[in-house]
Amino acid sequence: MKGRVAMSDNILEMRDITKSFSGIKALADVNFTIKRGEIHALCGENGAGKSTLMKVLSGVWPCGSYEGKIILNGKECEFHNVRESEQAGIAIIYQELALVSEMDAGENVFLNAWHMKNGLIDFPSIYYHTKQICRELKMNIDPTRKVREFGVGVQQLIEIAKALAKKADILVLDEPTASLTESEVEVLMEFLKELKGKGVTCIYISHKLDEVLNVSDNVTVLRDGKTVGTYPTAELDESFLIRQMVGRELSDRFPYKPRALGETIFEVEQYSVAKEGEKNKKMLDGISFSIRAGEIVGIAGLMGSGRTELALSLFGFLNGKKSGTVRLRGKETHIASPSDAIGQGLGMVSEDRKRLGLFLDQSVVKNIVAASLPKISRRGVIDENEQIYLAKKYEEELKIKTPSLQADVKSLSGGNQQKVVLAKWLMTEPDVLFLDEPTRGIDVGAKYEIYNIMMDLAKKGVAIIMISSELPEVLGMSDRIIVMHEGKITGELSHDEANQEKIMHLATGGKKQ
Known part of the structure; x- marks a missing residue:
């Protein structure tokens, strides 16, 4: 035909x-x-x-x-x-x-x-x-x-x-x-x-x-x-x-478990930051919150709410006139730079791991030790054996999949790159760890592994401040949730009372009901 x-x-x-x-x-x-x-x-x-x-x-x-x-x-x-x-x-x-x-x-x-x-x-x-x-x-x-x-x-x-x-x-x-x-x-x-x-x-x-x-x-x-x-x-x-x-059943996507919390380790009181060059405009306005040892506090809010700016500012990364009080272990502190923050026991996994978290053309081992060079140096010279020993320790603990510690970090998958960033900060042994979008761009299996790492850290007493755009993640992993809108905190919810509707109500400027 x-x-x-x-x-x-x-x-x-x-x-x-x-x-x-x-x-x-x-x-x-x-x-x-x-x-x-x-x-x-x-x-x-x-x-x-x-x-x-x-x-x-x-x-x-x-x-x-x-x-x-x-x-x-x-x-x-x-x-x-x-x-x-x-x-x-x-x-x-x-x-x-x-x-x-x-x-x-x-x-x-x-x-x-x-x-x-x-x-x-x-x-x-x-x-x-x-x-x-x-x-x-x-x-x-x-x-x-x-x-x-x-x-x-x-x-x-x-x-x-x-x-x-x-x-x-x-x-x-x-x-x-x-x-x-x-x-x-x-x-x-x-x-x-x-x-x-x-x-x-x-x-x-x-x-x-x-x-x-x-x-x-x-x-x-x-x-x-x-x-x-x-x-x-x-x-x-x-x-x-x-x-x-x-290829397997994930019976619980969020391995959250209630735990005994320690003493208050980090406090922020009436903390405000002016926009650089604009004294009358505030990037952050009257922020007050605290976190206890072993606690995971989620920070939620829409884009532009000030979540990331809060973390960057507290970590000494943002300029702009600051006011208010920050206390670490009960004592007032002033953090002027990231090196100050690291020296005082703070760590930060940024939302843009490739631009701010990693040296893509450097090896896995060099990325892991990047924030802890004084720890592995003797009279200004890096102890190569100590560097390899500690990097290997975190590679095994976090189950980082890499051909070798000498492989360029850019060759790793997104999930394993994120684990390298985590390893870098865990090596500094922080008391307070900021996690900004900790699972952005990684798959469900790798997310589950990151969540387990978070729970292990919390059990060891590390205070975790997690910023996330994914509401199921915030709800599934946080002991408490702080919600921000236009540079201010609009409410706080416990793990048991929080749901997506309540968070979105607060994130759009509503008041806690």
Whole structure:
């Protein structure tokens, strides 16, 4: 029978993809099939092979460096570089933003896809179309402003606009909401559904399982470089998805247990910080709280509430005129710098581990000992044996998966990088430990391990101040929860009385009922 051949329902098939590094298989016969016009989630723990699979698809790992086939629109494709993948209609937004900070938003959106007129770049056209794309993302920005002038959340949306400008058939988003506020996440979710209605296919990679279940049509799970299975989202719940990802039952996602608490170790009374250069505007206003030895106090609040600024300021990292009283072990103290904080028994795991927490091009061992050099030095010279001994101790205690202590920390998965940051601060033996977004960008299995480390520290008497945007995490791990709004504390809740509704009421400026 003659006639037009119907186009396959599958826009993409990756068949039997195998990729090895130094003889070790990162992917082993992975099969991944995407239907045309669907939102398909790709899930798995760090190191499961998600990023490697997408690098094969995008041409980062060119044909010949892997085994298997890529079938796009029914035809086998071989991509020798990223440009060829993009020309075939594939746009990938990686977790690490690829924006040029000194260029403006419009230039970034149309980078290497310039609108030309009479042989010259047509900037009016670029700025006009950038505004049009940004409006679709509910983002009203000046396209002539330099990217560095925007916050991380807006930069993330500019990266998405950049992919949309290429008019891709397949849009791949890798942890797209890691730096977005709740309202920005909602806008992105709705926009992805609109794109789906226009026939754009989306591959969505995220550790936030509530987002996965909310936005996707189907979910493919990878584990240890192999395909576990593909499932219709409508038939899934978080427990089943977690079980497929980690290969075991996590009977309790939060290993919280009530414990006897010690004496009050850290107190903050009427603590205020003026915005630098603006004496009459306060970044923090009249903050008062205390924490006991062995206690985990969660700090919740919306983006811009002052949570991170509070931790950075108390740790001596932020400038700005300060007032109020800070007491450590009952004695008033003044912390002018991070080195002061470390010397007085404070530690801090920052929310941006790659920019503020790690030396990415240095070894695991050098990162672990970075905050404790006086401890391992003799007359100004580092004791190499002591350095290795202590680093090995924390590697084993925290179960850090690394080829060796001499491996560059950038080669580790997100979860293991976070453990290295924790090891660095645990080596300082802190009495008070600030944890800002301690599980951001890491998978459920690694999160569970971090939670267990937190509980072990609390049992040993370390006071933990945890800042988190994930309300289940705050509710599941905190003895008490402090809620902030616009630089002020609006309320405090015990572990037993707290719930999401009460936290959100306080986080939006409401009063405790």
